[in-house]
Amino acid sequence: xxxxxxxxxxxxxxxxxxxxxxxxxxxxxxxxxxxxxxxxxxxxxxxxxxxxxxxxxxxxxxxxxxxxxxxxxxxxxxxxxxxxxxxxxxxxxxxxxxxxxxxxxxxxxxxxxxxxxxxxxxxxxxxxxxxxxxxxxxxxxxxxxxxxxxxxxxxxxxxxxxxxxxxxxxxxxxxxxxxxxxxxxxxxxxxxxxxxxxxxxxxxxxxxxxxxxxxxxxxxxxxxxxxxxxxxxxxxxxxxxxxxxxxxxxxxxxxxxxxxxxxxxxxxxxxxxxxxxxxxxxxxxxxxxxxxxxxxxxxxxxxxxxxxxxxxxxxxxxxxxxxxxxxxxxxxxxxxxxxxxxxxxxxxxxxxxxxxxxxxxxxxxxxxxxxxxxxxxxxxxxxxxxxxxxxxxxxxxxxxxxxxxxxxxxxxxxxxxxxxxxxxxxxxxxxxxxxxxxxxxxxxxxxxxxxxxxxxxxxxxxxxxxxxxxxxxxxxxxxxxxxxxxxxxxxxxxxxxxxx
Amino acid sequence: xxxxxxxxxxxxxxxxxxxxxxxxxxxxxxxxxxxxxxxxxxxxxxxxxxxxxxxxxxxxxxxxxxxxxxxxxxxxxxxxxxxxxxxxxxxxxxxxxxxxxxxxxxxxxxxxxxxxxxxxxxxxxxxxxxxxxxxxxxxxxxxxxxxxxxxxxxxxxxxxxxxxxxxxxxxxxxxxxxxxxxxxxxxxxxxxxxxxxxxxxxxxxxxxxxxxxxxxxxxxxxxxxxxxxxxxxxxxxxxxxxxxxxxxxxxxxxxxxxxxxxxxxxxxxxxxxxxxxxxxxxxxxxxxxx
Numbered sequence: 077x078x079x080x081x082x083x084x085x086x087x088x089x090x091x092x093x094x095x096x097x098x099x100x101x102x103x104x105x106x107x108x109x110x111x112x113x114x115x116x117x118x119x120x121x122x123x124x125x126x127x128x129x130x131x132x133x134x135x136x137x138x139x140x141x142x143x144x145x146x147x148x149x150x151x152x153x154x155x156x157x158x159x160x161x162x163x164x165x166x167x168x169x170x171x172x173x174x175x176x177x178x179x180x181x182x183x184x185x186x187x188x189x190x191x192x193x194x195x196x197x198x199x200x201x202x203x204x205x206x207x208x209x210x211x212x213x214x215x216x217x218x219x220x221x222x223x224x225x226x227x228x229x230x231x232x233x234x235x236x237x238x239x240x241x242x243x244x245x246x247x248x249x250x251x252x253x254x255x256x257x258x259x260x261x262x263x264x265x266x267x268x269x270x271x272x273x274x275x276x277x278x279x280x281x282x283x284x285x286x287x288x289x290x291x292x293x294x295x296x297x298x299x300x301x302x303x304x305x306x307x308x309x310x311x312x313x314x315x316x317x318x319x320x321x322x323x324x325x326x327x328x329x330x331x332x333x334x335x336x337x338x339x340x341x342x343x344x345x346x347x348x349x350x351x352x353x354x355x356x357x358x359x360x361x362x363x364x365x366x367x368x369x370x371x372x373x374x375x376x377x378x379x380x381x382x383x384x385x386x387x388x389x390x391x392x393x394x395x396x397x398x399x400x401x402x403x404x405x406x407x408x409x410x411x412x413x414x415x416x417x418x419x420x421x422x423x424x425x426x427x428x429x430x431x432x433x434x435x436x437x438x439x440x441x442x443x444x445x446x447x448x449x450x451x452x453x454x455x456x457x458x459x460x461x462x463x464x465x466x467x468x469x470x471x472x473x474x475x476x477x478x479x480x481x482x483x484x485x486x487x488x489x490x491x492x493x494x495x496x497x498x499x500x501x502x503x504x505x506x507x508x509x510x511x512x513x514x515x516x517x518x519x520x521x522x523x524x525x526x527x528x529x530x531x532x533x534x535x536x537x538x539x540x541x542x543x544x545x546x547x548x549x550x551x552x553x554x555x556x557x558x559x560x561x562x563x564x565x566x567x568x569x570x571x572x573x574x575x576x
Numbered sequence: 577x578x579x580x581x582x583x584x585x586x587x588x589x590x591x592x593x594x595x596x597x598x599x600x601x602x603x604x605x606x607x608x609x610x611x612x613x614x615x616x617x618x619x620x621x622x623x624x625x626x627x628x629x630x631x632x633x634x635x636x637x638x639x640x641x642x643x644x645x646x647x648x649x650x651x652x653x654x655x656x657x658x659x660x661x662x663x664x665x666x667x668x669x670x671x672x673x674x675x676x677x678x679x680x681x682x683x684x685x686x687x688x689x690x691x692x693x694x695x696x697x698x699x700x701x702x703x704x705x706x707x708x709x710x711x712x713x714x715x716x717x718x719x720x721x722x723x724x725x726x727x728x729x730x731x732x733x734x735x736x737x738x739x740x741x742x743x744x745x746x747x748x749x750x751x752x753x754x755x756x757x758x759x760x761x762x763x764x765x766x767x768x769x770x771x772x773x774x775x776x777x778x779x780x781x782x783x784x785x786x787x788x789x790x791x792x793x794x795x796x797x798x799x800x801x802x803x804x805x806x807x808x809x810x811x812x813x814x815x816x817x818x819x820x821x822x823x824x825x826x827x828x829x830x831x832x833x834x835x836x837x838x839x840x841x842x843x844x845x846x847x848x849x850x851x852x853x854x855x856x857x858x859x860x861x862x863x864x865x866x
Contacts, residue, residue: 097605098592098603098605098606099605099606099607099608099610099611100605100606100607100608101608102607102608102609297609300607300609304606304607304610469705470705471703471704471705471707472703472705472706472707472715472717475707475715475717475718475863476718476817476818477718477719477720477818478718478719478720478813478816478817478818479816480817483717483718483863485705485717485862485863515683515687515861516680516683516684516861525680533684535687535861537863
C-alpha cells in the first residue's frame with residue numbers, strides 16, 4: 077500500500093542507538109467496549125458455543141444393557157466413543173481421523189473464502205477471552221476506567237475489584253475444566269463425585285490443569301496465545317489470497333488522516349479523523365491502518381467502531397471493512413493519480429473488482445471436503461456390527477495326525493458391536509470333508525458364542541480327512557452364519573498341508 | 577558475541593548480529609514471559625533432580641529424596657498384577673481339571689495363562705505352538721500320545737516329568753539297546769522292515785516276514801502286536817506316520833540298535849499348582865486332547 081502509515085510502537089523504537097532488546101516487554105491491551113453488527117455476531121456465536129459446550133454432556137440417550145446413557149461420551153477406559161445411536165470402537169479410530177481431516181479442510185475452505193473467521197469468532201481462545209473481557213468490563217469498567225485503575229494507587233477499591241474479577245475468572249475456569257471432564261464419563265455421577273470428593277486423583281488433576289490453563293490463557297495470555305503460541309496464524313497465509321475477505325483499512329479513502337472539527341470541509345483530506353477508536357477496540361491491540369498483520373484475528377470489531385464514528389461525522393460507512401485485496405488494489409490504482417478530495421473518493425468508490433469465489437483453491441478445498449465426507453459416509457453406512465478376524469497359527473503351520481489326516485489351527489475373533497448375544501454357526505468352505513471343531517463349545521461343535529458389546533476369541537481346529545491329497549496351500553473361507561442361515565460375516569484364509 | 581548489529585532498511589528492524597554466509601537474522605523479540613517459562617522449566621528440572629535419582633557419585637548415585645527406583649516400581653506393578661490375577665488363580669486351584677475345562681471363564685483364563693507359561697517353560701523343547709522338535713521332543717498338538725492324552729495324564733506328566741532322577745514319581749520307560757551283539761545286524765534290518773510294514777511302507781516283504789518273528793520275541797510287550805503302542809508302559813505307537821526320532825529306515829535301525837531316550841524334568845516345586853493346571857488345560861486344547 078502506498079498510503080502513509082503510522083509506525084508501530086515497536087518499529088518506532090528502532091533507529092535509536094540502543095539495539096532492540098532480545099525479549100519484548102508485554103504491553104497490556106485494554107480493549108474498549110464496542111457495538112455493531114460484528115459485535116452482535118460475536119456475541120451470538122459466543123453464546124451458542126458456550127451453550128453447546130456446557131449443555132452437551134448433560135443430554136441423555138437411552139442405550140440397552142450396561143452401556144452409558146449419555147448422548148456424547150468418550151469412554152477412554154472402555155475404548156468406546158458414543159454419539160447418540162452411533163458407537164465407535166477403538167479399531168474404528170479412522171472415523172475420528174476423518175472428522176479431524178474434515179475439520180481441517182473446512183477451516184482451509186472457510187479461511188480462503190472469508191479470512192480468519194475461525195480466529196475471530198469461534199476459536200475457544202477467542203470465545204473464552206471475550207467472556208473474560210466481558211467479566212472484566214462489568215467489574216473494572218471500560219477501557220479508560222481499567223487503565224486508570226491499573227495506574228492508580230493500590231487502595232481498597234483496587235483490591236476489591238481485582239479480587240472479585242479473579243474470583244469470577246477462576247470460577248469460570250473451574251466450570252470450563254469441569255465441563256470438559258464430563259465428556260469422558262457419566263456427567264451426573266461425575267459431577268456428584270467431583271463435588272463430594274469421591275472422584276479419582278486423575279479427575280482432580282485434569283480439573284486443576286484445565287482450570288489453570290483456562291484462567292491463564294483467557295485471563296492473562298489472551299492475544300499472546302494468538303501472536304506467539306498458535307501455529308495457525310503462521311500458515312493461514314497459504315490459504316488466503318487476493319480474493320479472500322480480510323479486514324482492511326481503505327487507505328485511498330482515509331488518507332491523509334487528520335483531526336476533524338464539526339463544520340470543517342472534507343476537501344483536501346481523507347475520511348480518517350484519527351480518533352484511534354479502531355485501535356482502542358482491537359482485542360489484540362494493533363492498528364488495522366498499518367495493513368494486514370499476523371496479529372489480526374479478523375473479528376471486525378474495528379469495523380463496528382469506525383462505522384459508528386463515520387455515522388457521527390456524517391461520512392459514509394466502510395472506511396474499515398471486510399474486503400478483498402483484489403478490490404483494494406483496483407481502488408488504489410484508480411485513486412493513485414488523484415489528489416485527496418471528492419474526485420478521489422468518487423474514483424475509489426466506483427472502482428470494482430469481481431469477487432471470484434470459485435477459484436482453484438476453493439475448488440480443491442471443496443473437492444477434498446466432499447470426497448472425504450463421501451468416503452466417510454460410505455464407510456459408515458457399510459460398517460457391520462459383527463466383524464471377523466481369522467488368525468492362522470504360525471507354529472505349527474500344519475499338524476500331521478496319526479491316521480494321515482492334516483489339521484490346521486486358527487484363532488477366530490468375533491467382534492459383536494450390538495447388544496444381543498447371538499450364537500453363530502461357523503463353516504469352513506473350500507476344503508472337502510473338513511471337520512471344524514471349536515474349543516470350549518459344547519461337544520466342540522462348530523458354533524461361535526458372542527458377547528454383547530465385546531470380542532470373543534475362539535480356538536478352531538480344522539481337519540482335512542486322510543487321503544485328501546491336498547496341495548501345500550488351499551484357499552479357504554471362514555463363513556459365519558446366523559440361526560436363519562444368513563451369512564453374517566466371512567473372512568478368507570488358507571489351509572496348509574505337507575509337501576507331497 | 578554478536579557485534580555487527582545493523583538496522584534492516586526494508587523492515588526497519590535491527591538484526592541480531594549473527595550472520596551466516598551473508599544471511600542475517602532479524603531480531604524479532606520473544607515475549608519476556610516466554611523466557612520465564614524456560615526458567616520455570618529449569619527450576620522444575622532442579623526439583624526433579626532432588627526428588628528422583630539423578631547425579632552419579634563416587635560410591636553409587638544420588639538416590640533422590642523419594643527413593644524411587646525402577647526396580648521397585650516394576651515390583652509394585654507385578655504385585656498389583658498378581659493381586660488382580662489372584663481371584664482367578666484361587667478358583668483354578670480349587671477346581672478340578674474337568675471343572676476348569678467346563679467353565680467358559682476359567683477355560684479362557686487357563687488358555688491365556690497356560691499359553692504364557694508354556695512359552696516361558698515348555699516351548700524350548702516342545703516348540704512355540706507345541707509342534708515338538710526333531711530328535712525326541714514330542715509334538716503336543718497331534719493325537720499321538722506316548723503316555724496318554726487325557727487331562728489327568730498331561731497334568732501328572734507336567735508335575736513329575738519323564739525319566740528324570742529328581743522325582744521318584746517320574747514316568748520311566750526303557751528301550752533296550754539291541755545293537756552290540758544282542759541282535760545281529762541282519763535281524764535289526766529285518767525288524768526295521770517289519771516296523772515299516774506296520775504303517776504300510778515296507779519295500780522288502782521277505783525281510784519284513786523274518787522281522788515279524790524277532791518283533792514278536794522282543795518288541796510286542798511294549799509296542800503292541802500291531803505296533804499300536806502300549807501307553808501304560810510308555811511304549812510309543814509305531815503304526816502311524818508320526819515318529820519321535822524320525823521315520824526313515826536308517827533312523828529306525830539306529831533307534832533299535834542304540835536308542836535315544838528323552839528326559840523331561842518335573843515341574844512340581846518349580847511352578848505353582850494353578851500354573852501347572854493351566855498348562856495342562858492349555859496343552860489339552862492344542863488339538864490332541866483326549
